[in-house]
Amino acid sequence: MARTKDPAVRTLLIERAAHMLRTREPVTLRSLVAGTGVSTMAVYTHFGGMDGMWKALRQEGFTRLESRFAAVATSQDPVRDLTALVSAYLGNALDHPDLYRVMFDASFDLEDLKAADATLEHLVQAVERGRGAGRFRSDTVPLELAVQSWAVAHGLVSLVANGPLPRQTLDHGVPMLTSLFVGAGDDPAGCRLSVGNGWRQPRPSGG
Amino acid sequence: MARTKDPAVRTLLIERAAHMLRTREPVTLRSLVAGTGVSTMAVYTHFGGMDGMWKALRQEGFTRLESRFAAVATSQDPVRDLTALVSAYLGNALDHPDLYRVMFDASFDLEDLKAADATLEHLVQAVERGRGAGRFRSDTVPLELAVQSWAVAHGLVSLVANGPLPRQTLDHGVPMLTSLFVGAGDDPAGCRLSVGNGWRQPRPSGG
DNA sequence: ACCAATAATATAGCAGTGCAATGCTATGTA
DNA sequence: TACATAGCATTGCACTGCTATATTATTGGT
Known part of the structure; x- marks a missing residue:
């Protein structure tokens, strides 16, 4: 019995x-609303305020990361794939450094x-x-190694994208992941190969 | 020939x-200046503005980290010491999470x-x-392994202190550092011992 | 087709922000 | 003692996110 929010306005603003x-x-x-034709109140009806807008933008950031992960092909080599995911993570953060900062700046809620x-x-x-x-190794806890891989990726890229370290520091990802995976039981020689393959995944250049 | 800045004002504000x-x-x-007796202009004379104040605060953060590093005793076991430094890094970030965020939030200058x-x-x-x-190994580049250790520490603690991961995630530091150091040539058994010793360094509890 | 209910919108104004401009005052030098 | 200089307090400005109010447009019922 009343008018409905226009979803296009929400996506437009985001x-x-x-x-x-x-x-x-x-x-x-x-x-944010200048030149869009919508007024400042749209931010409040759709997001409840600027904080809500930042939160929605954070969600958008995760959505983009998600789609980038989905674009990583699954091969016969899981270690290569895991490396490729980390590589995609870095690529995403480098392509959108400010969005990446927003994703991990504010306090997280559920x-x-x-x-x-x-x-x-x-x-x-x-x-x-x-x-x-x-x-x-069979006693490897998937969540734990995944978290460790994430920590490596986040540590490197946040020190590079919004930090003091030069861009080439990201190359350390190769030995770091190799050490991590070998520590989890992978064969050193094969691991180096897999990580090398996964690392050089086609990484879309920043726009 | 003119009045001199009162250094006490600067340290007071910081x-x-x-x-x-x-x-x-x-x-x-x-x-910031409310109740201190100094006026808002003091921020400009001493720091050039709020940005300069944040920068000075960032320096203060590094100074505190520095003193915390200096408090880490040097032993006969360098791997233990390196681990203890990482542990001190985590302790510092956990004790002052907001200060830690300030340290790595803004864009870095020289x-x-x-x-x-x-x-x-x-x-x-x-x-x-x-x-x-x-x-x-003798071909280990000290700066590289140091940066990698830093990335591990920063990745873990920033995902915990101001991120989505629970505090116990920091325990992953042990296997991560162990993998890293073993990957750099250390003996696995001895490394586990050294990392274990360095990790349990007396970590001053947060004030 | 008409109408009332209702939520989204537009506008204006609020307190609070960092910052710049203006005099005043304290201080070190000549 | 007189002066130049720089710190200081005050005032005011442009901007921030946000809110109160009035208007508009849409929607469901008749």
């Missing part, structure tokens, strides 16, 4: 915010946790396949 | 800002780089001693 983030424009309540868990699940499954294929 | 950060009070230009390098130097020297003691 995409515009993401674009402004990429182009380094300050994202404020007024600058909804964010769900999004984070969903993306982490990709890593978990890759570890499970690696364990099933005998690459990792 | 310490007050750090305290407000710890007590979760919003740190604004006016709230001055910040110097501070970061100075603290990183502790890790580098520990790696050098480890290589000298034959724990790491």
